[in-house]
Amino acid sequence: MYPVTQIQLTFESGGRPIRIDCFQPAADGQCFPAVIGLHGSGGGYATMAEPATLLAQQGFAVYVLHYFDRTATAGAADKATIFRHFPLWMKTLWDAVGFVARQSPVDPERIGLLGFSLGAYLACSAAAIDSRIRAVVEFFGGLPKEMKFFMRRLCPILILHGDADPTVPVEEAYHLQQVLERKGIPYELQVYPGEGHSFTPEAWRDAGLRSRAFLTKYLAAGDVQATP
Numbered sequence: 001m002y003p004v005t006q007i008q009l010t011f012e013s014g015g016r017p018i019r020i021d022c023f024q025p026a027a028d029g030q031c032f033p034a035v036i037g038l039h040g041s042g043g044g045y046a047t048m049a050e051p052a053t054l055l056a057q058q059g060f061a062v063y064v065l066h067y068f069d070r071t072a073t074a075g076a077a078d079k080a081t082i083f084r085h086f087p088l089w090m091k092t093l094w095d096a097v098g099f100v101a102r103q104s105p106v107d108p109e110r111i112g113l114l115g116f117s118l119g120a121y122l123a124c125s126a127a128a129i130d131s132r133i134r135a136v137v138e139f140f141g142g143l144p145k146e147m148k149f150f151m152r153r154l155c156p157i158l159i160l161h162g163d164a165d166p167t168v169p170v171e172e173a174y175h176l177q178q179v180l181e182r183k184g185i186p187y188e189l190q191v192y193p194g195e196g197h198s199f200t201p202e203a204w205r206d207a208g209l210r211s212r213a214f215l216t217k218y219l220a221a222g223d224v225q226a227t228p
Contacts, residue, residue: 004053008021011095024056025056025061033112035219037119041118067093089122097132109134110220112218124138128151134219135218140162142168154183158211165196
């Protein structure tokens with residue numbers, strides 16, 4: 001287990017400064033796989049600190065992206081705001097992948113995404129067009145139906161969802177599963193009975209273990225599979 005250093009850096013996207021919280025394993029000279037964390041519609045940067053720290057302790061360089069900085073958004077609870085800003089957030093994530101790939105402790109060939117809710121939709125959408133992304137873990141999100149017009153490829157995805165989610169129906173998880181199966185992309189799916197748009201502590205623990213194992217398999221272990 002690595003000690004973790006935490007700093008905040010800034011890069012530019014669309015002429016705006018974008019903050020990114022960095023959780024890095026403290027080990028001089030070593031190169032690590034990277035995971036970009038994407039919060040949900042409420043912002044919730046602080047809630048990302050715990051999973052980011054846990055992953056960094058296991059040898060992942062983790063970067064929590066403040067993608068709302070691009071649109072000066074405090075929250076995105078309504079669909080109109082999400083539809084209006086989604087393309088700009090996607091461009092910000094594209095720029096963030098390039099920024100992370102240039103960081104000294106990062107292996108640019110091993111970059112993954114970890115998204116929650118709105119952030120999970122962004123993660124899956126980015127994975128459909130960006131070959132630099134090698135694995136995705138998505139919590140209670142999905143793949144927007146509109147992405148079928150833009151999809152170029154996909155990478156292995158871990159799908160984690162509650163079957164009682166009132167915000168993002170579990171059908172979104174099954175739709176993503178169908179897309180991955182049609183394309184022959186490796187995936188894992190865990191649907192938690194009775195869980196909603198967040199998880200109970202027991203489900204969180206299980207999802208955390210699954211997430212770490214999945215990222216280790218496809219990033220840390222170098223077993224990368226994707227379609228062109």
